Amino acid sequence: MSEKREVRVRFAPSPTGDLHVGNIRTALFDWAYARHTKGKFVFRIEDTDRERVTDQYIQAAADTLRWLGLDWDEGPEVGGPHGPYLQSQRLDIYKEWAERFLAQGDAYLCFCTNEELEARREAAKESNRPPGYDGACRDLSESDRSRLSDQGRKPVIRMRMPEGSTTFNDLIRGEVTFEHRFVPDFVLMRNDGSPLYTLAVAVDDVLMKITHILRGEDLLSSTPRQIRVYQAMGMSVDEYPVFAHLPFVMGTDNTKLSKRNGEVSIAWYRERGFLPEAICNYLALLGWSPGDDRENVTLDELAELFDVSRVNASPARFDMKKLEAINGEKIRALPISELLKRSLPFLIDSKVITGNPEEIEVISKALPLIQERIITLGEVVPMVSFLFGNEVVIAYEEAKKISDEVSLGTLKAAKEALAQVSEWSESSIEAALRAELIEKMGLKPRVAFTPVRIAVTGSHISPPLFESLALLGKTRTLARISALL
Numbered sequence: 001m002s003e004k005r006e007v008r009v010r011f012a013p014s015p016t017g018d019l020h021v022g023n024i025r026t027a028l029f030d031w032a033y034a035r036h037t038k039g040k041f042v043f044r045i046e047d048t049d050r051e052r053v054t055d056q057y058i059q060a061a062a063d064t065l066r067w068l069g070l071d072w073d074e075g076p077e078v079g080g081p082h083g084p085y086l087q088s089q090r091l092d093i094y095k096e097w098a099e100r101f102l103a104q105g106d107a108y109l110c111f112c113t114n115e116e117l118e119a120r121r122e123a124a125k126e127s128n129r130p131p132g133y134d135g136a137c138r139d140l141s142e143s144d145r146s147r148l149s150d151q152g153r154k155p156v157i158r159m160r161m162p163e164g165s166t167t168f169n170d171l172i173r174g175e176v177t178f179e180h181r182f183v184p185d186f187v188l189m190r191n192d193g194s195p196l197y198t199l200a201v202a203v204d205d206v207l208m209k210i211t212h213i214l215r216g217e218d219l220l221s222s223t224p225r226q227i228r229v230y231q232a233m234g235m236s237v238d239e240y241p242v243f244a245h246l247p248f249v250m251g252t253d254n255t256k257l258s259k260r261n262g263e264v265s266i267a268w269y270r271e272r273g274f275l276p277e278a279i280c281n282y283l284a285l286l287g288w289s290p291g292d293d294r295e296n297v298t299l300d301e302l303a304e305l306f307d308v309s310r311v312n313a314s315p316a317r318f319d320m321k322k323l324e325a326i327n328g329e330k331i332r333a334l335p336i337s338e339l340l341k342r343s344l345p346f347l348i349d350s351k352v353i354t355g356n357p358e359e360i361e362v363i364s365k366a367l368p369l370i371q372e373r374i375i376t377l378g379e380v381v382p383m384v385s386f387l388f389g390n391e392v393v394i395a396y397e398e399a400k401k402i403s404d405e406v407s408l409g410t411l412k413a414a415k416e417a418l419a420q421v422s423e424w425s426e427s428s429i430e431a432a433l434r435a436e437l438i439e440k441m442g443l444k445p446r447v448a449f450t451p452v453r454i455a456v457t458g459s460h461i462s463p464p465l466f467e468s469l470a471l472l473g474k475t476r477t478l479a480r481i482s483a484l485l
């Protein structure tokens with residue numbers, strides 16, 4: 001590749017659902033490579049299968065990239081000089097190229113029916129021959145073609161793979177060679193005129209002037225076919241995009257991460273209140289490191305440091321605990337005003353608050369109490385909901401914990417002690433409860449405070465007790481203890 005060419009990297013998902021962890025790690029590395037080289041990041045939607053790729057998923061994919069902070073220079077919503085960037089809007093282009101390959105002799109019409117192909121595949125398997133296309137229609141004469149056509153058969157367009165092999169230099173795996181006897185002639189266009197992935201992806205990478213293809217290793221085996229399409233398009237070897245096939249992200253059971261062995265949808269993480277910066281941080285360091293043992297990396301740092309040759313060639317293991325730890329860390333690092341801003345949608349969506357100024361004031365006071373204790377933004381909701389409304393719902397499991405005599409005695413004593421507190425503040429609440437329950441009654445702190453905590457907040461897990469009571473106010477605190485008693 002000539003030195004002067006501007007780097008152009010693309011992320012080209014086929015969103016048949018929400019983007020998953022593997023997609024996002026690919027997108028992140030694509031983005032980082034483009035930003036690091038001051039090149040362009042192109043976002044292309046591979047939606048030739050419009051039954052499975054819906055508008056809703058396309059929109060969701062764009063929203064997810066934006067949410068993560070992965071901005072694109074060309075693609076849906078922003079346009080660009082090589083558009084349209086939805087493959088479903090480029091069907092004429094693929095057709096034109098397939099026909100050109102046909103005219104050049106790089107491709108041929110194949111009249112074999114699916115049943116015939118299936119039967120020959122079976123026969124090949126039985127006699128231990130490779131199962132791919134056997135070349136039956138490779139050298140049909142004009143009269144063969146009209147005879148088959150007269151039988152009512154509608155041909156597909158099939159690419160001719162020459163003898164020999166394809167070798168390319170993968171930025172992560174080094175030199176990779178595919179022997180063509182294992183790469184049979186492949187279909188470019190179905191007999192209804194719709195393109196196959198291999199045609200559309202290769203044509204677009206050429207027309208969009210893509211210089212680097214960083215993508216999942218599941219696509220490694222389609223690379224020799226794509227290179228064949230580049231050749232047919234008249235590209236010379238030094239003009240081909242450079243490939244880097246990223247190793248799989250594995251689940252806990254050491255198989256490829258999927259719905260079966262882990263949570264894969266990025267929407268799932270977003271709904272639970274994982275922060276985009278935590279997801280990017282974690283995925284960036286999953287199988288890549290800048291050469292030190294850092295655990296934190298921002299998008300800006302990733303852009304500055306990213307070096308594709310430092311991507312580990314062996315599979316990376318997705319570790320939920322680690323992601324959670326990073327998320328908790330990022331939450332603790334947020335200024336309260338920012339934590340407030342990010343928590344509000346969760347509180348409003350779950351109908352704990354409507355979002356009025358008084359509620360927001362209470363939340364801003366509660367957030368410092370829980371910031372150290374939460375892993376996701378979603379956890380803010382159960383932690384602060386006791387602060388709203390007069391009553392609190394106590395789950396059976398929680399009530400059972402304090403149904404014994406000691407707990408009831410403790411609650412009665414706590415109620416009396418709290419009723420005497422005149423200036424309702426965290427320190428006077430603490431002093432009153434300690435004097436009564438610990439000093440006078442001789443209880444251990446956990447035994448003393450758990451019943452009060454459950455009575456007032458509804459759960460044995462809550463923000464710190466004295467601060468919680470101070471925030472809740474004297475009237476509601478006493479009313480809740482009385483209600484439980």
Ligand code: GLU
Pocket residue numbers: 012013014015046201214215216219
């Ligand atoms: N559209 C393909 C997919 O989502 C990826 C295409 C590519 O990166 O070459 O699996």
